[in-house]
Amino acid sequence: xxxxxxxxxxxxxxxxxxxxxxxxxxxSDAVITIxxxxxxxxxxxxxxxxxxxxxxxxARGCLVMPGLINGHTHVGMTLLRGIADDLPLHDWLRxxxxxxxxxxxNQEFVSLGTRLACLEMIRSGxxxxxxxxxxxxxxxxxxxxxxxxxxxxxxxxxxxxxxxASEVFKKFDSFFSEIQKYKLITGALAPHxxxxxxxxxxxxxxxxxxxxxxxxxxxxxxxxxxxxxxxxERGVSPIxxxxxxxxxxxxxxCAHAIELTSADISFLGKRKVGIVYNPESNLKLGNGICPxxxxxxxxxxxxxxxxxxxxxxxxxxxxxxxxxxKIQAFKYGVGKLPALESVKMLTIEGAKAxxxxxxxxxxxxxxxxxxxxxxxxAPHAVPLYDWYSYLVxxxxxxxxxxxxxxGQLLMKNRQMLRCDEKMILDEALRxxxxxxxxxxxxxxxx
Amino acid sequence: xxxxxxxxxxxxxxxxxxxxxxxxxxxSDAVITIxxxxxxxxxxxxxxxxxxxxxxxxARGCLVMPGLINGHTHVGMTLLRGIADDLPLHDWLRxxxxxxxxxxxNQEFVSLGTRLACLEMIRSGxxxxxxxxxxxxxxxxxxxxxxxxxxxxxxxxxxxxxxxASEVFKKFDSFFSEIQKYKLITGALAPHxxxxxxxxxxxxxxxxxxxxxxxxxxxxxxxxxxxxxxxxERGVSPIxxxxxxxxxxxxxxCAHAIELTSADISFLGKRKVGIVYNPESNLKLGNGICPxxxxxxxxxxxxxxxxxxxxxxxxxxxxxxxxxxKIQAFKYGVGKLPALESVKMLTIEGAKAxxxxxxxxxxxxxxxxxxxxxxxxAPHAVPLYDWYSYLVxxxxxxxxxxxxxxGQLLMKNRQMLRCDEKMILDEALRxxxxxxxxxxxxxxxx
Numbered sequence: 001x002x003x004x005x006x007x008x009x010x011x012x013x014x015x016x017x018x019x020x021x022x023x024x025x026x027x028s029d030a031v032i033t034i035x036x037x038x039x040x041x042x043x044x045x046x047x048x049x050x051x052x053x054x055x056x057x058x059a060r061g062c063l064v065m066p067g068l069i070n071g072h073t074h075v076g077m078t079l080l081r082g083i084a085d086d087l088p089l090h091d092w093l094r095x096x097x098x099x100x101x102x103x104x105x106n107q108e109f110v111s112l113g114t115r116l117a118c119l120e121m122i123r124s125g126x127x128x129x130x131x132x133x134x135x136x137x138x139x140x141x142x143x144x145x146x147x148x149x150x151x152x153x154x155x156x157x158x159x160x161x162x163x164x165a166s167e168v169f170k171k172f173d174s175f176f177s178e179i180q181k182y183k184l185i186t187g188a189l190a191p192h193x194x195x196x197x198x199x200x201x202x203x204x205x206x207x208x209x210x211x212x213x214x215x216x217x218x219x220x221x222x223x224x225x226x227x228x229x230x231x232x233e234r235g236v237s238p239i240x241x242x243x244x245x246x247x248x249x250x251x252x253x254c255a256h257a258i259e260l261t262s263a264d265i266s267f268l269g270k271r272k273v274g275i276v277y278n279p280e281s282n283l284k285l286g287n288g289i290c291p292x293x294x295x296x297x298x299x300x301x302x303x304x305x306x307x308x309x310x311x312x313x314x315x316x317x318x319x320x321x322x323x324x325x326k327i328q329a330f331k332y333g334v335g336k337l338p339a340l341e342s343v344k345m346l347t348i349e350g351a352k353a354x355x356x357x358x359x360x361x362x363x364x365x366x367x368x369x370x371x372x373x374x375x376x377x378a379p380h381a382v383p384l385y386d387w388y389s390y391l392v393x394x395x396x397x398x399x400x401x402x403x404x405x406x407g408q409l410l411m412k413n414r415q416m417l418r419c420d421e422k423m424i425l426d427e428a429l430r431x432x433x434x435x436x437x438x439x440x441x442x443x444x445x446x
Numbered sequence: 447x448x449x450x451x452x453x454x455x456x457x458x459x460x461x462x463x464x465x466x467x468x469x470x471x472x473x474s475d476a477v478i479t480i481x482x483x484x485x486x487x488x489x490x491x492x493x494x495x496x497x498x499x500x501x502x503x504x505a506r507g508c509l510v511m512p513g514l515i516n517g518h519t520h521v522g523m524t525l526l527r528g529i530a531d532d533l534p535l536h537d538w539l540r541x542x543x544x545x546x547x548x549x550x551x552n553q554e555f556v557s558l559g560t561r562l563a564c565l566e567m568i569r570s571g572x573x574x575x576x577x578x579x580x581x582x583x584x585x586x587x588x589x590x591x592x593x594x595x596x597x598x599x600x601x602x603x604x605x606x607x608x609x610x611a612s613e614v615f616k617k618f619d620s621f622f623s624e625i626q627k628y629k630l631i632t633g634a635l636a637p638h639x640x641x642x643x644x645x646x647x648x649x650x651x652x653x654x655x656x657x658x659x660x661x662x663x664x665x666x667x668x669x670x671x672x673x674x675x676x677x678x679e680r681g682v683s684p685i686x687x688x689x690x691x692x693x694x695x696x697x698x699x700c701a702h703a704i705e706l707t708s709a710d711i712s713f714l715g716k717r718k719v720g721i722v723y724n725p726e727s728n729l730k731l732g733n734g735i736c737p738x739x740x741x742x743x744x745x746x747x748x749x750x751x752x753x754x755x756x757x758x759x760x761x762x763x764x765x766x767x768x769x770x771x772k773i774q775a776f777k778y779g780v781g782k783l784p785a786l787e788s789v790k791m792l793t794i795e796g797a798k799a800x801x802x803x804x805x806x807x808x809x810x811x812x813x814x815x816x817x818x819x820x821x822x823x824a825p826h827a828v829p830l831y832d833w834y835s836y837l838v839x840x841x842x843x844x845x846x847x848x849x850x851x852x853g854q855l856l857m858k859n860r861q862m863l864r865c866d867e868k869m870i871l872d873e874a875l876r877x878x879x880x881x882x883x884x885x886x887x888x889x890x891x892x
Contacts, residue, residue, distance in 0.1 A: 081828070082835040086775075086784040120825040283772040284839070286780040313839040314826045323769055326729040329532075334732040338532040379566040380760045380843075382527070382871050383878025385885075389528040393730070393759040397826075398844035425828050432829025439831075 006035040009407060013048045014060030015373065018387055020347040020362040024340075026387065030064065034369040037407035041365055057402060057409070059373045063387065065343075066363050067127025067370040067405065068317040069350035071276035071303025072217075072255035074310075075117035075143075076110035076133035077101070079431050081309035083439055089223065089285050097310060099442045101134075104435065110135040111142045116428045117315055118146035119421060123414070124316045124397035127370040127405045130253065130276070130305070130354050132190035132217050137175055144182035147410045147418050149370060151354060152179060153190025153217040156205075158197045168201070169208055176212065184406060186215075186356070193219040194230055194238045202245055209250045215355055216247065220254035223287050227259040239264045248273060251355045255305060257295070258288040265291060269298020274353030277345070279324035281307030292324070293332045296341070303350035304342075316397045321346055325392050339388040346391075373402035452481040455853060459494045460506030461819065464833055466793040466808040470786075472833065476510065480815040483853035487811055503848060503855070505819045509833065511789075512809055513573025513816040513851065514763040515796035517722035517749025518663075518701035520756075521563035521589075522556035522579035523547070525877050527755035529885055535669065535731050543756060545888045547580075550881065556581040557588045562874045563761055564592035565867060569860070570762045570843035573816040573851045576699065576722070576751070576800050578636035578663050583621055590628035593856045593864050595816060597800060598625060599636025599663040602651075604643045614647070615654055622658065630852060632661075632802070639665040640676055640684050648691055655696045661801055662693065666700035669733050673705040685710045694719060697801045701751060703741070704734040711737060715744020720799030723791070725770035727753030738770070739778045742787070749796035750788075762843045767792055771838050785834040792837075819848035 010033075017030035019042065031048050033040045050056035077097075084096035110133065121129060128149040131139055136154040143150040154175050156168055176187045191197050191205045196219075209216050221227050221238055230238045239260070242248060253274035260268070268275065277290045292302055304324060306315045321342050328337040344350075351361025360370045376384055378399060384390050403411040410418055456479075463476035465488065477494050479486045496502035523543075530542035556579065567575060574595040577585055582600040589596040600621050602614055622633045637643050637651045642665075655662050667673050667684055676684045685706070688694060699720035706714070714721065723736045738748055750770060752761045767788050774783040790796075797807025806816045822830055824845055830836050849857040856864055 079829060081831075082839060083831050085832065085835045085839065086781045088780050092780075116825055116828060123825060280768075280772060283776040284780070286775045288776070313835065314842075316826065316842070319765060319768065322726075322765065323772070326726060326769070329732045330729040330734070334534050334538075334730070335532045377871060379562055379569060379867075379871065380762065382562060382874045383525060383881065385527075385529050385878065385882055386531065389531045389759065393528060393531065394755075396760075396762070396844065397842060421825075425823060425825065428828045432831065435829065436831055 006040065008033045008035050008040060008054050010034045010055035010057065011050050012057040012059055012064060012371065012373065013050055014058055015062045015064040016387070017042065017363060018063065018065040018343075019364065020066050020344065021364045032064070032363065032369070032371070034407045037369060039363060039365055039367050039369050042363060055409075057373065059402075061377070062401060063374040063376050064363070064371055065374070065391070066347040066361055067372050067403065068125045068346050069303055069354065069361065070121065070126050070129040070306055070315065070317060071253065071350055071353055072278055072305030072307060073117070073129050073131055073315065074133045074308035075114045075129065075131050076135060076139050078113035078117040078309045079104075079109060079428060079435060082313040083310060083435065085313070089287070092285075095443070096439065100435065100439060103438060103442070105134055107135050107138040109431075110138040112424070112427060112431060114139045114142040115146060115419070115424050117309070118143060118148045119416070119419070119424060120315045121148055122146070122403045122410045122416065123400065124318060125372040125374075125400040125403060126315065126317055127372070127403065128351075128354070128356065128360055130188075130217060130303070136190075137178055140179040140182055140185045140187070144184045147184065147405050147408050149184045149360070149405050151186045151188050151215070151217070151356070153188040155190040155192055156197065157192040158201055169204070172208065176214075188215040188217050190217045193226070194241065195226060206246050206250060215251040215253060217253050218255070220257050221259040221264075222256040224259050237261065237264060239267055243267075253303075253354055255307070256282060256287070256290065258282060258290050260291060265294050265298050269295060269300045273300055274303065274355065275300050276303045276305040276353065277324055278305040278307040279327050280320055281311040283327070285311055289327055289331050291331075292328050293336045301349045301352035302345050303353040304345055317346060318391075318395050318397050321392050339386070339392040342392050343388045369407040370405050372400050372404070374399045375401040452486065454479045454481050454486060454500050456480045456501035456503065457496050458503040458505055458510060458817065458819065459496055460504055461508045461510040462833070463488065463809060464509065464511040464789075465810065466512050466790065467810050478510070478809065478815070478817070480853045483815060485809060485811055485813055485815050488809060501855075503819065507823065508847060509820040509822050510809070510817055511820070511837070512793040512807055513818050513849065514571045514792050515749055515800065515807065516567065516572050516575040516752055516761065516763060517699065517796055517799055518724055518751030518753060519563070519575050519577055519761065520579045520754035521560045521575065521577055522581060522585050524559035524563040524755045525555060525874060525881060528759040529756060529881065531759070535733070538731070541889075542885065546881065546885060549884060549888075551580055553581050553584040555877075556584040558870070558873055558877060560585045560588040561592060561865070561870050563755070564589060564594045565862070565865070565870055566761045567594060568592070568849045568856045568862065569846065570764060571818040571820075571846040571849060572761065572763055573818070573849065574797075574800070574802065574806055576634075576663060576749070582636075583624055586625040586628055586631045586633070590630045593630065593851050593854050595630045595806070595851050597632045597634050597661065597663070597802070599634035601636040601638050602643065603638040604647055615650070618654065622660075634661040634663050636663045639672070640687065641672060652692050652696060661697040661699060663699050664701070666703050667705040667710070668702040670705050683707065683710060685713055689713075699749075699800055701753070702728060702733070702736065704728060704736050706737060711740050711744050715741060715746045719746055720749065720801065721746050722749045722751040722799065723770055724751040724753040725773050726766055727757040729773070731757055735773055735777050737777075738774050739782045747795045747798035748791050749799040750791050763792060764837075764841050764843050767838050785832070785838040788838050789834045815853040816851050818846050818850070820845045821847040
């Protein structure tokens with residue numbers, strides 16, 4: 001039997017590796033060899049000396065782990081970061097976000113927002129994000145260029161006059177065809193919400209997803225008003241109504257899932273529906289707390305999500321996991337969501353929720369080399385008694401030293417390798433000045 | 447009239463300054479001149495050219511604000527960061543923290559913990575911390591050496607056999623006499639809690655505070671059990687009992703204040719009792735949410751606090767303010783604690799809560815030059831539509847470029863100027879290895 005191995009392209013060596021594999025292996029003095037974007041092998045070897053024919057990432061004294069997964073965001077609107085805060089959801093959306101989006105919504109706005117978001121995500125250790133926004137073809141193109149893996153969900157909200165429903169699927173055909181060329185991008189359908197589309201269109205969406213084997217990404221049970229309205233209009237809960245149209249037979253991922261009954265929780269758990277927990281956005285908007293502990297006990301895989309920068313206002317998953325873990329301790333009691341479980345949600349369980357665990361979420365032979373190197377020498381990381389506790393309660397985005405996706409280093413020693421960071425930031429600042437003026441103008445017009 | 451001014455020692459220039467003064471002045475192209483540790487003047491001047499005879503801090507493109515205030519922490523125990531997480535309060539304290547403290551509690555442990563905490567605080571923009579721990583004379587000496595302003599509260603818990611109550615005040619006398627030589631240190635009394643001392647000793651503490659005009663720093667109404675127990679034993683609420691012994695006539699600052707009735711809130715507000723809100727610790731330990739919005743409406747000044755690293759597990763006030771503001775939106779609704787109000791709590795209102803607003807909390811002529819320079823060029827800070835929103839919802843500890851206390855730069859361009867950071871971290875790592883072994887040993891012994 002020949003065991004001819006593929007050529008090694010790069011090697012990450014010397015670190016302690018948290019694999020997040022099924023055995024939760026933690027490997028010290030680890031050597032990760034990478035070939036063609038995938039992990040070829042991981043083993044422990046003291047005094048390893050890398051070959052000078054391959055790219056060598058010296059990670060001695062560092063921690064290496066799977067790249068973090070952001071299960072729900074809207075990167076196309078990153079230029080609206082903090083444009084209108086501390087307002088009730090309705091005012092925030094109707095008086096600020098929607099009017100601005102109507103004026104600004106174009107490919108250029110979404111491209112630049114995506115570029116800026118990718119910078120922030122690379123810097124804070126996110127290697128996969130599940131997105132939902134308009135002009136998602138621009139997001140797909142830009143994320144692929146920036147080197148960040150993404151599930152791009154072309155969204156749709158049925159507002160009369162904006163876009164004809166009959167043209168939606170034609171547009172989807174061309175979107176899914178166009179993005180096939182981007183190797184880091186997976187397409188998805190992202191119908192906005194149960195209330196954002198007509199019943200007829202929802203049924204057509206599910207049929208389209210079935211036909212093309214697409215994942216559906218939607219907002220679910222974010223507020224009490226939403227759930228009450230559906231129950232009043234349709235006589236069933238959102239979960240039941242979605243069941244009636246066959247949504248749960250498709251690959252699905254649902255953001256928020258706050259207002260759930262015990263029956264809803266059992267059902268979602270039994271069907272193993274992917275749920276995204278966005279604690280910072282949910283609390284900032286005053287919506288409530290996702291029943292994460294109960295959903296996980298019922299069997300649903302959970303991912304953390306930041307939501308968009310307009311309701312957070314950052315894309316930092318280290319902050320999100322700290323926040324979200326403590327919120328669950330408050331809701332359910334200490335120890336019901338220990339740090340290790342939250343790190344699962346940031347990695348392998350998050351990947352499961354997004355139906356991507358065949359490819360990412362753990363560091364194992366054959367999986368994509370999507371990983372981060374953490375410098376654990378900052379004062380807030382010292383002493384370090386438990387890796388998972390450190391990651392959840394102490395780690396900062398600034399601890400991320402290197403970020404790699406599909407074997408490509410995107411950041412090394414906190415320097416961007418594949419983009420001109422200053423040019424992106426300068427352009428975003430210029431846009432910011434114009435957006436601020438536009439917002440003032442729109443507010444003054446009432 | 448002669449207007450002879452004192453010699454200027456240093457000047458911070460070119461930034462936008464958030465003063466947090468009574469008018470909430472925001473000054474662009476600001477020049478802050480500093481003499482003898484105090485702010486001599488602040489004015490706006492474009493194209494300012496600093497004299498080469500004074501220390502010049504070029505802050506063009508940056509944001510300058512008062513240094514952040516940590517209203518409640520225990521820096522002496524920083525070496526126990528994350529030693530035991532996700533455990534109920536009782537197990538955490540009795541099985542881990544208390545046994546470790548009994549073995550480790552000495553000057554050296556407290557000195558090194560303080561040194562490590564000061565590093566983290568300088569890096570994350572904290573210039574004043576209100577501390578409560580054992581061996582506080584070591585904390586005072588070390589904080590003063592590190593250049594960080596501190597209120598050092600010598601704590602006392604009446605546990606039979608550990609220390610005779612009769613000797614407490616002799617010890618206090620020598621503590622307050624000893625720390626007079628440290629110019630950045632203010633002494634305080636820190637009786638642990640209503641349940642931690644006998645009634646007799648509490649009465650003596652209040653008398654001692656009156657005699658020496660000392661602030662009293664204590665834990666208040668942190669858990670329901672604590673409040674229920676006091677009510678059962680003494681027939682009144684903790685607030686009422688403290689009133690009966692005259693505590694509220696003294697300068698007081700109370701940490702936590704979670705389990706309060708409406709009457710308690712009105713009372714504390716009317717008496718303008720300083721309260722410290724520790725959202726991360728309170729939720730991590732599953733204790734609940736301080737009624738910040740109601741306490742402020744009633745008139746009580748509030749400071750943010752991180753609590754100790756064993757229940758947080760970081761000393762990062764940027765994370766704390768983000769967390770704490772969103773928690774209040776969840777508890778009271780969006781907009782009840784807008785970002786500006788939270789920034790007040792981090793600065794001038796925090797200073798009021800700690801009875802230090804004559805000296806710090808805002809950037810004004812005559813106040814101490816305790817300030818931080820923030821680099822606002824990171825992706826998470828772009829675009830920046832509102833200063834306060836940025837500070838609360840987007841800013842990261844790593845944005846802090848320079849930290850100054852009493853006119854002395856402690857960090858410049860993220861380099862420590864007054865201590866050997868690597869030596870402190872190495873020593874802390876060495877202690878960490880020993881503490882981990884000790885903890886394992888103590889656990890195995892049961």
